[in-house]
Amino acid sequence: MDLWTAPLAPGPLDALVDVPGSKSLTNRYLVLAALADAPGRLRGALRSRDTLLMAGALTNLGTRIEEDGTDWLVTPGAVQGSATVQCGLAGTVMRFLPAVAALADGPVRFDGDDAALARPMGPVLTALRTLGVRVEEHGEPGHLPFTVHGRGAVLGGQVDVDASASSQFVSGLLLAAARFERGLTLRHTGRTLPSLPHIEMTVALLREAGVEVDDSRPAIWQVAPGPIAGRDVRVEPDLSNAAPFLCAALVAGGTVRVPGWPTSTTQPGGLLPGILERLGATTRLDGDVLSVTGNGTIHGLDLDLHAAGEIAPTIAALAVLADSPTRLRGIAHLRGHETDRLAALAAEITRLGGQAEQTSDGLVITPRPLSGGTWHTYEDHRMATAGALIGLRVPGVEVEDVATTAKTLPDFVGLWSGMLSGSAVLA
Incomplete structure (x- = not known):
């Protein structure tokens, strides 16, 4: 079994992460x-x-x-x-x-x-x-x-x-x-x-x-029948793939910045800044650079993620480290993704000593003291990044098959290490 020891945060972060396209x-x-x-x-x-x-x-x-x-x-x-x-x-x-x-x-x-x-x-x-x-x-x-x-x-x-x-x-x-x-x-x-x-x-x-x-x-x-125009287009950065990096600022404290953030977007990840503010972060958009700043404190909340279910594993990882329980709603459809993400999250959070209970359409996560252990990914890229996020604070989290992140984010490990070193990360 290929295991990657998720690195602990060395201290408050100060990093620029250039996220690849959506x-x-x-x-x-x-x-x-x-x-x-x-x-x-x-x-x-x-x-x-x-x-x-x-x-x-x-x-x-x-x-x-x-x-x-x-x-x-x-x-x-x-x-x-x-x-x-x-x-x-x-x-x-x-x-x-x-x-x-x-x-x-x-x-x-x-x-x-x-x-x-x-x-x-x-x-x-x-x-x-x-x-x-x-x-x-x-x-x-x-x-x-x-x-x-x-x-x-x-x-x-x-x-x-x-x-x-x-x-x-x-x-x-x-x-x-x-x-x-x-x-x-x-x-x-x-x-x-x-x-x-x-x-x-x-x-x-x-x-x-x-x-x-x-x-x-x-x-x-x-949709009316007709031609589809051939076009010259530019792809926005993947805002959902930016989520683990931006959320790292809440876990470790400090600031993480992502350039290329659009002022308006149809990507569900565009909802992330507002969600992170409710969790305790400060966000700021300077031109096209989104900055997220945290102090290590994460607040539990009741959150309907039906419009942005793909960031639910990332938010669940934050909830494990929060100061009060969190309820995630509107995400029953995650049972049909790369894996049954609700069952997978509940199992892996429990494996590390946390408490996570499935509901008909989501999860209720109650913070508990955590210990290291194997974090299984079920061939699911977002499970892998969730494990890395928890590992910023919990020693000894070993993420199984972290290479599954290549599904949507090539060289995740390199990007993650670059963020922790404080260097600019170029995708």
């Missing part, structure tokens, strides 16, 4: 560029396992993706069948590309890591069947592996989708909808809709690419 934006831009009517350029795109899997999958489907320095040049082509999409553990790949594969001129097989076979896919597959696309499942229904039998075109029309388990079910269909002959009217039928900012991100990028989208009615999206 995975969520990079993979959405890649899909739109592959479906566009002209070549495009992605500047500042993230190179990580998830985005390389997306680029590789799109290449298999007929798109040419070339490196030009730090940029990606994307030249769209006709969507090709008789291809395989290796999803790894990337939700964006397994949920964004089936609708693209439906446009192919032949079968496209989807497969992934063993852990990916547990992630729900049923709503996407059901929606494609409703739209007249044949889908052949090779294992447990509603999961990988499966084959989408493309016929070169999708008529489109109306479809109902229960996206209670993931907003990616909506985004994946919307991204390809302009290429459907009649476009698409999609209605969410579930009781809850997690991570709505990620759908708003998808809608915003579609509009920037010249696609007409009507989202004036709650939980209904209408």
Whole structure:
């Protein structure tokens, strides 16, 4: 078992951390560029396992993706069948590309890591069947592996989708909808809709690419058929990947700064400064540099994270070290992520001596004295960074398979060590 001893904070921090580009934006831009009517350029795109899997999958489907320095040049082509999409553990790949594969001129097989076979896919597959696309499942229904039998075109029309388990079910269909002959009217039928900012991100990028989208009615999206413009775009830093570094200032005290922070964004991580202030931090935006300052004191709170569930493991790590209990709500959908994140967090916090109880839609975390031990990551990058954050204050936390952070954040260990040394960290 590969164990990494999380380093203790040497004292109050004073560091600049240059965070790589957003995975969520990079993979959405890649899909739109592959479906566009002209070549495009992605500047500042993230190179990580998830985005390389997306680029590789799109290449298999007929798109040419070339490196030009730090940029990606994307030249769209006709969507090709008789291809395989290796999803790894990337939700964006397994949920964004089936609708693209439906446009192919032949079968496209989807497969992934063993852990990916547990992630729900049923709503996407059901929606494609409703739209007249044949889908052949090779294992447990509603999961990988499966084959989408493309016929070169999708008529489109109306479809109902229960996206209670993931907003990616909506985004994946919307991204390809302009290429459907009649476009698409999609209605969410579930009781809850997690991570709505990620759908708003998808809608915003579609509009920037010249696609007409009507989202004036709650939980209904209408995409008109038409061309998708090839564009030259710059990818924002990944604000959720910035979270562990910024949160380190609360755990260790001192200040951590992240450059490139946008004044407005559709990334759920944009909610982070307000949340950190409630937890006890001071935040400041000077130009595009966000500074977070803490004194080592963390306040417990009652927090609804339904709009930003991806930062829940990071906030849970802070809650373990807080001065009072914390309740995290609105995150039942985390049970269907890279792992069951609620069960994983409860198990690992308890393993170190803490108290964490699952609720129907979240966690209640009560601070207790902690001791070192193995922090299992379950092949989940955000579990790994949560363990590193706790290890800033608790001696002897050994994070299993810290390399899983490469899913969205290459060289996390180097970035973390650079932050602790006080040096500028260049991604």
